């Protein structure tokens with residue numbers, strides 16, 4: 001993603017207007033194949049808008065999205081090959097667990113014949129710790145189980161990028177703490193490249209290979225968890241993370257007002273890079 005800008009309100013597509021909110025303000029973001037990258041920031045900083053723009057659910061006012069060399073800015077959501085998982089897993093209440101998971105398989109190599117589909121559903125439910133739940137009604141599931149099913153459904157078609165927007169935030173803290181480690185392990189077992197939006201520090205630091213901190217529409221710093229703790233880059237990031245200011249690294253703002261991160265461990269990564 002290059003120079004991404006998302007504006008809401010009248011004149012959002014270009015004009016200047018007092019009613020316009022700039023939710024995402026010149027963000028460059030690279031995700032390396034197979035990594036889990038958390039987007040962390042306070043409420044209203046633009047995380048969901050950025051994720052939705054990558055998914056194609058929100059139009060970019062400026063900038064571009066690509067997968068490797070493949071431009072995606074004008075490609076509709078369902079053709080991007082990305083998976084989505086939201087806070088409320090949005091399961092179909094009238095379908096059982098197995099048919100919810102199978103829903104994501106339509107049109108993929110696991111969509112038919114039926115034995116192939118069933119085998120994939122079984123494998124996905126095993127992956128998320130719900131082996132044997134195929135015939136369960138989704139209305140009988142706990143919140144945590146429902147989110148596991150939603151994860152299985154998102155992973156089933158093997159998306160090249162999985163976009164998760166606060167996937168655990170509807171659960172209570174204890175369950176969230178239990179599930180976040182498991183979720184990270186599932187993503188790694190499946191070899192999934194993922195962008196994980198959260199406002200919760202612990203969740204981000206537990207689940208992610210790298211954490212990107214967003215503040216007021218800007219991606220201020222992207223680093224491995226340890227590096228971020230050791231060098232939060234700006235006083236604002238340090239304050240948001242509750243860290244002392246010491247150890248800050250230089251951070252520069254580009255001439256176009258966009259935010260670039262120095263010291264990235266993925267200096268050459270080309271946009272959303274497919275897994276090697």
Ligand SMILES: Nc1ncnc2c1ncn2[C@@H]1O[C@H](COP(=O)(O)OP(=O)(O)OP(=O)(O)O)[C@@H](O)[C@H]1O
Nearest residue numbers: 008009021023042043044045046047048049050199
């Ligand atoms: N559909 C919309 N129309 C107008 N403004 C919007 C819309 N969606 C988001 N915004 C505004 O854009 C800014 C960023 O919102 P966004 O939801 O992306 O942030 P967030 O970091 O995901 O916050 P939260 O964690 O609370 O969802 C906020 O000021 C918000 O009010």
